[in-house]
Amino acid sequence: MKLKRIHHIAVICSDYQKSKDFYVRVLGLTPAREVYREERESYKLDLEIDGHYQIELFSFPDPPPRPSYPEAAGLRHLAFEVDDIAEAVEVLQNQDVTVETIRVDPLTNKKFTFFSDPDGLPIELYEK
Template sequence: MNLLKIHHVAIICSDFQKSKDFYVRILGLTPKNEVYRVERDSYKLDLEVNGDYQIELFSFPDPPGRPSYPEAAGLRHLAFEVGEIEQAVHYLIEQKVKVEAIRVDPLTNKKFTFFADPDGLPIELYERG
């Protein structure tokens, strides 16, 4: 097997319009394709990250809750690389997003922080440095 890259990350949200606003307006991801699938009563929105990676945002009626704290089994968090973490945190705070204090990774000496999407999915910002 020869894996080339991560193709996409799929996220199921509980409120499509609220999550769409968060990922598009607040995080600045670019919508590429949005469809409503009548047979599943479900929206699917393809989002582009900086012209490359894709996030698929799904909605389904009454999705079950999922533990999202970092030590739960399964996907731990979604991480985005940023150039200037202080600037990104300031922007998020202006958008009324609650952001944890910036920390320093003791292994890499790089700055990072966490915040959550509208459904509580942990999102990390990691400074390129």
Template sequence: MKLKKIHHIAIICSNYEVSKDFYVRILGLTPLQEVYREDRDSYKLDLKVNGQYQIELFSFPNPPARPSYPEASGLRHLAFEVDDIEEAVLHLTTMQVEVEGIRIDPWTQKKFTFFADPDGLPIELYEC
């Protein structure tokens, strides 16, 4: 077996409209397709990152909270590459998103920081 690339990342949110606004308006992801699945009382929004389909945003009635602190087993965070981390942090703080301080990766010497989506999912910005 040879894996070619990550096809997509699925995110389940607790409040579809709030999360849709966050990922589309604040993060600037482009909606590709939105479907309401009546049998599951669930929305599925396909989002593009920089022109490529990469994220599926799902809603389900009453999903359990995501264990995060202390960190739980499983997927730790979602990371996005940016060209200018200071510009990205300024944009997020202007949109009232709380962002951690910018740090330097001790191995690559690259800048990175974290913030959270409306459900507390950790999101990393990594300057390349």
């Protein structure tokens, strides 16, 4: 087996319209396809970043909350690469998103920070 790249990441949200607004308007991802699956009472929205990687945003009736603190086993966070982290943080803060202080990774000397989506999913910005 030879893996080539990550194809997509699936995110389940508790409030579809709120999360759709966050990922599209606030983060600037591009909707590629949206469907409502009546048999599951679920929306599925495929989101693109610069025409590449996809995030699949799902809604399901009454999903259980995701434990964040203490951190649970499993996928820890979603990370996006940016050219200018200070500029990206300013854009988020101008849209009332709470962002942690920018830090420097001691191993790579690259700047990074975290914020959360509407359901508390940790999202990282990492300056290339």
